[in-house]
Amino acid sequence: MNENFIPLNFLPLGKKAKVKVLTSDGMIRRRMLDLGLISDTVVEALQKSPSGDPVAYHIRGAVIALRSEEASKILVEAI
Known part of the structure; x- marks a missing residue:
């Protein structure tokens, strides 16, 4: 795992980032994918x-x- 990756909940307000990995599974993972949270x-x-x-x-x-x-x-x- 890349050390530059941070959990989304640690992203400061007003900052942008690119999604790299979804670690959830099951229905939560499906919901995230449906929202467009892909790589x-x-x-x-x-x-x-x-x-x-x-x-x-x-x-x-x-x-x-x-x-x-x-x-x-x-x-x-972060970008």
Whole structure:
């Protein structure tokens, strides 16, 4: 595994990254793939909810909210 990869939930607000690895499985993995989170997809962290979880991400032209638990299973490389 590349040491430059970080879990998506550690991506600072306003920063962009490329999806590199999905470590989830089952229905959660299927949902992530259906949302377009495939290799080299660009993701931008937009804003946190008032409680800090979930976080809104800009993914393929849509704004998607992901909980920290889900985002931690998506490894990205900052760009």
